[in-house]
Structures are given as structure tokens and as C-alpha cells.
Amino acid sequence: MPVISYREALRAAMREELKRDENVVIMGEEVAQFNGAYKVTEGLLKEFGPKRIVDTPISEAGFIGLGIGASMLGIRPVMELMFWSFSYVAFDQIVNNAGNIRYMSGGLIHCPIVIRGPANGGTNVGATHSHTPEAILASHPGIKVVCPATPYDAKGLLKAAIRDNDPVYVMENTILYNDKGEVPDEDYIVPIGVADIKREGSDLTIVAHGRAVITSLKAAEILEKEHGVSVEVVDLRSIRPLDEETILASVRKTHRALLVEENKPFCGVDAQVAYLIQARAFDDLDAPIGRVSSIDAPQIYCKRMEDLQLPHPARVVEAALKVLA
Amino acid sequence: MDSKPTTVAKSVAFTHPESLKRPAGPSEFAQHPVNVALTKEEKIALYTKMVRIRHFEQRCIRTYQQGKIGGFLHLYVGQEAVAAGTISLLGKNDHVITGYRDHGHGLMVGMSMNECMAELTGKITGCSQGKGGSMHYFAPDKNYWGGHGIVGGQAPLGTGLAYALKYRGLKGCCLTYMGDGAVNQGAVHEAYNLAALWDLPVIFVIENNGYSMGTSQERSSAHPGCLAKRAEGYGIAWDVINGHDVYEVRAKTSEAVKRAHEKSKPTVLEIFTYRYFGHSMADPDKTYRDKEEIKTYRETKDPVFLFEKELLLAKVLTKDLVESINQAAMEEADAAAAFADESPDPTVADITKHIYWEEDNRGPQTTSRGTIIFE
Numbered sequence: 001m002p003v004i005s006y007r008e009a010l011r012a013a014m015r016e017e018l019k020r021d022e023n024v025v026i027m028g029e030e031v032a033q034f035n036g037a038y039k040v041t042e043g044l045l046k047e048f049g050p051k052r053i054v055d056t057p058i059s060e061a062g063f064i065g066l067g068i069g070a071s072m073l074g075i076r077p078v079m080e081l082m083f084w085s086f087s088y089v090a091f092d093q094i095v096n097n098a099g100n101i102r103y104m105s106g107g108l109i110h111c112p113i114v115i116r117g118p119a120n121g122g123t124n125v126g127a128t129h130s131h132t133p134e135a136i137l138a139s140h141p142g143i144k145v146v147c148p149a150t151p152y153d154a155k156g157l158l159k160a161a162i163r164d165n166d167p168v169y170v171m172e173n174t175i176l177y178n179d180k181g182e183v184p185d186e187d188y189i190v191p192i193g194v195a196d197i198k199r200e201g202s203d204l205t206i207v208a209h210g211r212a213v214i215t216s217l218k219a220a221e222i223l224e225k226e227h228g229v230s231v232e233v234v235d236l237r238s239i240r241p242l243d244e245e246t247i248l249a250s251v252r253k254t255h256r257a258l259l260v261e262e263n264k265p266f267c268g269v270d271a272q273v274a275y276l277i278q279a280r281a282f283d284d285l286d287a288p289i290g291r292v293s294s295i296d297a298p299q300i301y302c303k304r305m306e307d308l309q310l311p312h313p314a315r316v317v318e319a320a321l322k323v324l325a
Numbered sequence: 326m327d328s329k330p331t332t333v334a335k336s337v338a339f340t341h342p343e344s345l346k347r348p349a350g351p352s353e354f355a356q357h358p359v360n361v362a363l364t365k366e367e368k369i370a371l372y373t374k375m376v377r378i379r380h381f382e383q384r385c386i387r388t389y390q391q392g393k394i395g396g397f398l399h400l401y402v403g404q405e406a407v408a409a410g411t412i413s414l415l416g417k418n419d420h421v422i423t424g425y426r427d428h429g430h431g432l433m434v435g436m437s438m439n440e441c442m443a444e445l446t447g448k449i450t451g452c453s454q455g456k457g458g459s460m461h462y463f464a465p466d467k468n469y470w471g472g473h474g475i476v477g478g479q480a481p482l483g484t485g486l487a488y489a490l491k492y493r494g495l496k497g498c499c500l501t502y503m504g505d506g507a508v509n510q511g512a513v514h515e516a517y518n519l520a521a522l523w524d525l526p527v528i529f530v531i532e533n534n535g536y537s538m539g540t541s542q543e544r545s546s547a548h549p550g551c552l553a554k555r556a557e558g559y560g561i562a563w564d565v566i567n568g569h570d571v572y573e574v575r576a577k578t579s580e581a582v583k584r585a586h587e588k589s590k591p592t593v594l595e596i597f598t599y600r601y602f603g604h605s606m607a608d609p610d611k612t613y614r615d616k617e618e619i620k621t622y623r624e625t626k627d628p629v630f631l632f633e634k635e636l637l638l639a640k641v642l643t644k645d646l647v648e649s650i651n652q653a654a655m656e657e658a659d660a661a662a663a664f665a666d667e668s669p670d671p672t673v674a675d676i677t678k679h680i681y682w683e684e685d686n687r688g689p690q691t692t693s694r695g696t697i698i699f700e
């Protein structure tokens with residue numbers, strides 16, 4: 001199987017869908033002539049031309065709203081946000097319009113729009129550019145949110161998102177863009193709402209999404225080598241819909257759960273996951289659920305401190321040992 | 326309606342090189358009263374400030390290349406006359422707010438190179454204690470309200486600062502800077518309308534450097550020549566300015582300051598300028614503009630050299646003085662880099678400081694209970 005980067009996997013997903021469906025349009029700041037701020041859309045303008053690959057002004061509320069409107073009339077826009085942090089100037093469009101129109105029209109209208117781009121801290125760019133809005137957005141019924149952690153999932157989830165008939169918000173991670181992995185050349189999708197066991201184990205379940213999955217896998221490695229603990233890592237992949245059964249099955253097997261995410265703790269994704277586990281697997285638990293998230297503050301600029309603000313393997317190991325104690 | 330530009334809006338073309346040809350010799354704005362009023366020392370000081378901005382930025386490149394600055398670093402080299410000219414007009418009740426290309430404005434309001442450099446390397450001695458970084462400088466004690474990373478986000482804030490000035494009966498204004506790409510953010514238009522509707526002493530300064538990242542100005546705004554002129558739709562006075570001539574920047578901005586101070590009315594100024602380096606240090610700057618274009622600007626329109634030439638001609642500066650000013654600025658920038666090197670990082674405990682006023686100032690004014698920072 002070809003080994004490609006997360007960035008290339010996203011690009012492959014877009015290329016294949018652009019070819020498959022003539023109504024797919026890629027739009028965003030610097031996506032065409034500049035080949036993408038993070039080069040995810042590199043080469044697409046050359047291959048598909050300016051009708052399909054469209055540069056926009058710095059008008060997120062305008063062009064995202066335009067994409068939502070176009071999606072109501074049969075276009076399948078894939079909108080790039082240079083950072084999900086910039087979605088905040090388009091919040092009304094993203095939440096009120098895309099998220100509510102189907103419901104408010106009694107099912108008459110739907111919005112098959114994809115919005116994608118990086119949503120992560122850890123790049124030393126300060127608080128305004130480091131937001132991770134998956135929990136905020138997933139709290140709105142009507143919206144789907146996915147967070148791929150690997151190249152395979154990046155391609156499969158983005159393709160599923162483009163074919164989905166509801167708004168799907170794809171949150172990527174600039175730190176993962178160069179990560180490599182096996183990705184099939186052929187057409188496949190990763191269904192939205194299906195979690196994935198990224199590592200099997202028997203003593204502890206770690207539930208994570210996005211880059212926290214990679215961090216947790218590193219921690220699991222250390223836990224096995226240095227502490228003889230067998231850790232299972234469940235990658236949510238999709239925040240909403242949430243694969244509750246995979247989480248529960250794993251916890252029922254290991255009897256211990258540690259939740260790891262790069263969000264700030266308050267109302268994070270893991271607040272929902274923790275509720276789920278205690279509600280439906282309370283009797284299976286041998287210890288209170290543990291949790292690692294970012295230190296609760298706006299993202300600090302100083303790189304050395306930001307690395308400590310985010311979950312990192314040592315913090316995950318420490319928290320895991322507490323749950324195992 | 327006060328909406329004629331002070332110069333004829335001869336539909337200024339955006340191909341900068343042709344439209345901004347400046348006759349050799351002294352600036353036609355040298356004789357404007359605000360420039361005539363400058364003493365020799367003040368002229369030298371203005372030149373010195375522009376030189377300091379340039380050398381600071383050039384030192385930043387080195388520090389970045391040494392791996393000591395990360396993230397985004399947006400340089401102001403080439404645009405010095407904009408911050409220098411406009412901010413040199415301000416008095417004690419005048420305020421400044423800008424976007425993420427904020428180093429030049431910071432140095433102009435009087436921030437030290439030390440605190441600016443230490444911020445870039447994320448040190449506790451930085452202006453924002455290593456919490457903001459390059460895009461988020463702040464110095465409220467110097468009427469400088471940032472340093473804003475989200476394009477256009479500062480426009481309503483600047484309008485609000487102007488509102489506060491008016492509300493409190495202070496005769497002042499707020500210079501609110503943005504780029505040529507930022508004018509297409511909705512928030513900017515909402516701010517324009519509020520400023521006009523409520524007669525607020527805000528001056529919107531569009532620093533038109535021809536590009537927003539890799540997008541030339543022509544590719545981002547409909548209707549050529551319209552950036553400042555959009556003000557007309559709101560009944561706001563506007564003007565266009567050659568930003569390579571610091572005297573012209575001062576002359577025309579002074580009219581806007583007067584309008585703000587005396588009539589409490591907004592202005593939109595579009596200042597033509599140019600950035601020599603990529604959008605940020607992360608931009609290889611290889612695809613969207615011609616090397617020749619950059620060269621032309623550097624050689625024929627450099628705001629620092631043009632002003633230097635002007636002052637040499639006027640015998641305000643001498644070659645020796647030019648040299649010593651440049652030398653001193655370089656040494657100051659080197660010293661700032663050393664200061665940043667030697668300064669400590671913030672600590673993990675610092676991460677959760679400065680989130681809430683109340684947390685940092687527990688006392689009789691405390692009005693809330695409960696958990697506010699979460700594990």
C-alpha cells in the first residue's frame with residue numbers, strides 16, 4: 001500500500017471527489033494560485049482549473065455563508081479555513097445557518113457543505129490562532145464534526161464528509177500534516193461516527209481524538225515498556241456522531257478509562273465521554289475515570305510552555321498510572 | 326458631506342511602481358505646516374525611529390533563523406514611513422491599534438526593543454510576558470492597544486476606543502490600522518458605519534502594501550481603486566497617501582487628526598506602501614510577485630532612504646550622523662537580542678495567570694464565587 005503524508009491523503013480525497021462529482025468545488029483563502037497556505041490543495045488549480053478551485057478574499061463570513069447557500073442548490077463546496085480559529089468570524093453562518101436550516105425547514109432543505117482546515121495548538125502562534133472548536137461545534141445538533149489522526153483516516157473521513165448530505169466540519173492538525181502512513185490508492189471511505197481501536201490492550205482504555213491519539217499511542221508504548229501495562233487506545237475519529245458502543249465495549253473490557261484531548265477541560269469532548277461511561281458502564285469501572293486536557297488557559301505563546309500546556313506523553317503516563325493505582 | 330479627498334482621487338492604480346513615481350528632490354509636502362513645524366532635532370528623531378524599526382526587524386530575521394523565534398513573524402520592513410509618519414503626529418489622548426504586523430507601531434509608540442524582542446522569543450521579560458508573541462504586542466501605558474491576530478478584528482476595537490474618548494470628553498483619536506486584505510472583513514464595514522453614524526474620532530488607516538499573503542490587491546477587492554473610496558458609502562472622509570514619503574504621510578494624516586479632534590469625525594486613509602519580505606517568515610515569497618518588483622521598490626521608493634536623502638539635502642543630516650544613527654540602531658537591536666537570550670521563560674504556573682482580572686486581584690472588589698479555572 002502506498003505510504004503518503006496526512007497532507008497528501010487530504011489532497012487525494014479532494015482530487016478523487018473532484019473527479020467523481022462535478023459539483024464539488026474547493027474554495028478558500030490562498031487555496032488556488034498559492035497552492036494553499038499549508039499546501040494541502042497544491043496542484044489542484046492546475047488540474048481542475050479556476051471554476052473548481054477558487055481563491056477567496058479574507059471574508060470568512062461571506063464565503064462560508066456563500067458556500068452554505070450554494071450547497072442548498074446542489075453544489076458540494078469544500079471550504080478551506082486557513083485555521084479553524086478564523087471560523088469565529090463566520091460563526092453565525094457555520095452554526096445558525098448550516099446547522100439549523102434543515103431543522104427549521106422541516107426537512108425541506110439540506111446543506112451538504114464541508115468545511116475543513118487545521119484546528120490545533122502547539123505551533124507557537126498564540127491564543128487567537130490556536131483554537132480547537134470541535135466540542136463547541138459538536139454541541140450543536142445538525143452539525144457533524146470529525147478529527148482525523150492518521151493519513152488513512154484523513155482521506156477516508158474527508159471523502160465521507162464530501163458525500164455526506166449534512167454539514168461536516170473536518171478538523172485537521174498542522175502538526176500532523178507531514179505524518180506518513182499507509183493509504184490505499186483506491187476509493188474508500190471511513191464512515192463518519194465509527195471509532196477505531198488504534199492499539200489493543202487489556203488494562204486501561206485511553207479515549208482520544210486528533211493529535212491526542214498520537215500522544216496517547218506514545219504514552220501507551222512507555223506504559224508497556226516501563227510499567228508493564230497493556231493499554232488500549234480508542235480513536236474517536238468522529239466527535240458527532242459519537243461511536244458510543246466502541247468506547248463502552250473497550251471500557252467493559254479493561255475496566256479503567258483515561259480520556260485525553262487537546263481541548264481545554266471545561267465542556268470538552270471528554271466531558272461528554274465521561275458522562276457516557278459513568279452512565280452506561282459504571283459497574284464495569286474499577287477506578288474513577290482519568291482525564292488529561294490542555295492546561296485551562298488561553299493558549300500561551302512561549303513555545304516551551306505551550307508544549308507543557310498541551311497533553312504530552314509524560315503527562316498521559318502520569319495520569320494513566322493514577323487510574324491504574 | 327466632508328468626503329472629497331484632499332488630493333484628487335485620480336483613480337489611483339494599484340500597480341504601485343507607476344502610480345507612485347515620486348519626483349526626485351524634496352517632497353512636495355516638506356512645506357506642509359506640520360512638517361515645517363518640525364525642528365531639526367525632531368526631524369532627526371523621526372528618521373532615527375524609522376531606522377530603528379528597520380534594524381530591529383532585520384535583527385528579528387536573524388533571531389528567527391537561529392530558531393529562537395517560532396510561529397509567525399510578520400516584518401514591517403518597507404512600511405516604516407506609515408507607522409512613523411502617522412504616529413509621530415499623536416498627542417497624549419491619541420491611541421493606536423493595529424493587526425499582527427505590529428512591531429513598527431510598537432517601536433513608534435515608544436516600546437523598547439528589549440521588551441519587543443523578548444516577546445518574540447517567548448520570554449517573561451517580553452511586553453506580554455511571553456504570552457502574546459509577534460502578533461500580539463500591547464502597551465496600553467503608551468496608548469497602544471495591540472497587536473491583533475485575526476484579520477480585521479481590531480477595526481471595531483479601534484472604533485470603541487474612539488467611542489470611549491468621545492464619551493469621556495477627551496480630545497483625542499484612535500488610529501486603527503489594517504491591511505489591504507482586511508478591508509474585506511465584515512467587521513470593518515460594521516465599524517465604518519458605527520463610526521460615521523455616531524461621529525467617532527477614529528482614523529482607519531489601510532496600509533495597502535499590494536498583497537494579502539499571496540493574493541495581489543487586485544485579486545481580493547472588486548472595483549479597482551476603491552479601498553479608501555468605500556468610505557464614501559458611509560459618508561466618511563477619505564484620502565490616499567504615498568506611504569514612501571513620510572512627509573506626505575504626516576501632512577495628510579494631520580488633516581484626519583484635525584477632523585477627529587475638532588469635529589469628532591472619522592476618516593479612512595489608504596496609504597500605499599510595500600513589504601520587502603514574504604507575508605511572514607514562513608512565506609517563501611517565490612510565486613506571487615516578481616523579484617524585479619521588490620527590487621524596484623527597494624531601489625526607488627525606499628521610505629527610509631528617501632527621507633535620508635531629503636534630510637541630507639536639507640543639511641539636517643550629515644553622512645556621519647546617518648552612519649552613527651544606523652550603527653546605534655544596530656547595536657540596540659543586538660543588545661535586545663542578547664537581553665532576550667538571557668531572559669527567563671515564563672513558568673508553568675504563569676500559564677494560568679492573567680486569565681481573569683479577579684483571579685489576579687483578589688480583594689474587596691471580588692464579585693464571583695465558584696471554580697473558575699478547571700483541572
Ligand SMILES: Cc1ncc(C[n+]2csc(CCOP(=O)(O)OP(=O)(O)O)c2C)c(N)n1
Binds near residue numbers: 089426505534536537
Ligand atoms: C479572519 C482571518 N482570516 C485569515 C487570517 C490569515 N491571514 C493572516 S494575515 C492575512 C493576509 C492579510 O493581508 P493584509 O490585510 O493585506 O495585511 P498585510 O499582511 O499585507 O499587512 C491572512 C489571510 C487571519 N489572521 N484572520
Ligand SMILES: [Mg+2]
Binds near residue numbers: 537
Ligand atoms: Mg497587504
